[in-house]
Amino acid sequence: AQSVSQHNHHVILSEAASLELGCNYSYGGTVNLFWYVQYPGQHLQLLLKYFSGDPLVKGIKGFEAEFIKSKFSFNLRKPSVQWSDTAEYFCALKGGGADGLTFGKGTHLIIQP
């Protein structure tokens, strides 16, 4: 079985602070990993994705994530957050086969002006 765990359920930061959201996964085979964002009242949007190759992937809005295979981790980072980054962030995994995504429980990020 595959699973995704996000360590922080609620994170509160001030503007310009650096951000790192943790994500660990459990799956025995080759994985595709994703970070999705859900802004208040809006639908899920893909921030970034990892398939293979360079373990450091860059996404939209200045976000990046690093895949560390030995740690089964895919942490999301941003060097300087903005108030508009307030949202719910989901880490997700797709294992082998034609199936859907497995999501972590999400991290609610609040950026204070």
Add this chain to the structure above:
Amino acid sequence: DTEVTQTPKHLVMGMTNKKSLKCEQHMGHRAMYWYKQKAKKPPELMFVYSYEKLSINESVPSRFSPECPNSSLLNLHLHALQPEDSALYLCASSQSPEHAYEQYFGPGTRLTVT
């Protein structure tokens, strides 16, 4: 057009009602998905349609009945639901089942069962 649309946006129904949720995409995608998202929880996969055929049913109760009438449309028929079925129902699509790693999500239908 890179949009997945869902109707209605909101739905309130009683436990004896029959209703349907609709999802549409015109990106030529051949895989479509239904997810259920409870408040403050992650989306959970319910069904996967691959080339208009049901390929995955994640042990969803029979009061939820999916239908894929053509490659652009995906329906979710609801009957005799329970209050605990109240949730946001998300539809997604991908180019093909093999491209399930790149799913486009719709805005969802917020369902309330009274």
